[in-house]
């Protein structure tokens with residue numbers, strides 16, 4: 001085991017996995033975290049904790065990860081390249097692993113222009129693929145990016161994102177291949193609505209042997225409303241919402257749009273379960289956490305598997321240190 | 329070429345208000361090429377400042393002199409002769425030129441009248457685009473002559489992010505082409521896509537401290 005975490009164990013055992021998502025609060029309001037975490041318990045194998053998502057300042061991902069761990073949820077700690085240089089990233093990874101956070105997701109991050117500090121200086125010291133490679137080097141070689149040894153390397157299951165719908169389309173599977181080559185253990189995709197394009201992408205990935213090396217979790221976001229569907233179709237770059245989905249939502253009574261949205265999502269999940277190369281789903285029920293139990297139940301994904309964890313090797317007890325002379 | 333833009337008149341006037349005799353120095357190099365700090369622009373700025381101070385009732389005299397370049401001592405002879413007559417200097421050169429002037433006359437207050445914006449090209453008359461951030465370790469050979477440091481909003485090195493729009497523009501701005509979309513297209517056309525298929529490792533940033541270049545034939549002259 002690379003991490004000793006639940007998500008890795010579930011995937012390794014061959015179960016169809018599910019991850020959720022939780023956005024930290026814009027303040028120190030711990031109750032909000034607890035409230036969002038509550039409905040996810042027992043419903044997902046791990047939950048992504050976003051990192052200043054959409055470039056808006058929030059409670060840090062690792063701190064929120066620790067809070068949800070106390071609630072018995074396994075976090076997938078997200079890290080973007082926008083806000084940290086390689087020193088800060090490596091320091092945070094060590095800290096996260098010291099606190100036994102078992103998963104992380106490596107992202108470029110939305111541009112700061114979209115957020116609440118649009119004129120901040122974007123860091124982008126390294127990109128997401130270089131971040132994946134850095135974490136792998138830390139874990140597997142026990143070395144910092146700069147080459148020096150790490151005193152007890154971090155154990156972490158390395159995640160990355162993929163968008164099968166961004167242009168140039170033909171490039172997208174190669175980007176996945178680069179992430180796999182860099183060391184990604186699992187992939188969570190962008191929200192999928194265009195099943196045809198997704199199928200083409202995963203078929204390519206299968207043909208290239210990529211899905212044998214990496215677990216792909218298909219991104220699912222149920223539509224809450226017609227407005228949301230239209231917004232995603234028009235305003236979210238890299239998102240592909242086909243017209244027939246909009247039509248289908250239009251075809252039902254207004255108060256039934258939300259349940260129709262969930263129905264669509266569940267039908268998609270059924271397809272993903274059967275699709276070669278798809279190892280699970282990543283359910284992004286944005287600000288809709290309380291609906292997760294219903295969705296997961298309706299998608300026939302309960303109960304979640306309990307995979308016995310392989311015992312972790314006990315860590316060597318540290319030699320007691322000689323008290324240091326003052327002034328050294 | 330280095331491209332600059334004149335600062336707002338109010339900002340320049342504010343820097344000048346404490347002085348009675350000011351010399352405004354134009355530059356015949358880049359900033360004259362980009363129509364921001366050459367002879368014509370120096371005269372224009374002086375007229376604007378005079379009008380401004382007339383309205384405000386200030387007592388200030390501003391003279392002008394445009395030299396060939398403000399980044400080489402060779403062109404400063406005329407200036408050396410008259411500088412003593414002024415109590416402040418405005419420079420319409422890029423930031424490098426302004427500093428060169430300030431270093432040469434360390435007892436004179438020196439002020440910039442431009443914002444130095446970027447290293448770029450003429451897209452058309454009066455239309456310039458940034459193309460290089462002088463990173464010091466050029467990767468253009470692998471990226472079809474399109475700079476990912478400058479032209480990708482996230483300075484990515486391993487291909488387009490997930491946000492490239494359907495029409496090939498950048499997620500950050502629908503009017504700006506995605507650098508990586510363009511790189512991919514051009515490399516594909518040249519049948520050289522293999523260049524971007526391999527993971528490009530984290531780079532060493534060599535532009536984090538002040539740099540200087542001493543060319544090979546001069547090494548002996550400048551280093552002991």
Ligand code: SF4
Pocket residue numbers: 459460461462463464465466467468475476477478
């Ligand atoms: S890679 Fe870009 S920023 Fe660096 S030297 Fe080349 S053109 Fe300039």
Ligand code: SF4
Pocket residue numbers: 479480481482483484487488489490491492493497498499500505506507508509
């Ligand atoms: S859309 Fe293209 S240019 Fe814009 S940030 Fe992404 S990769 Fe860079």
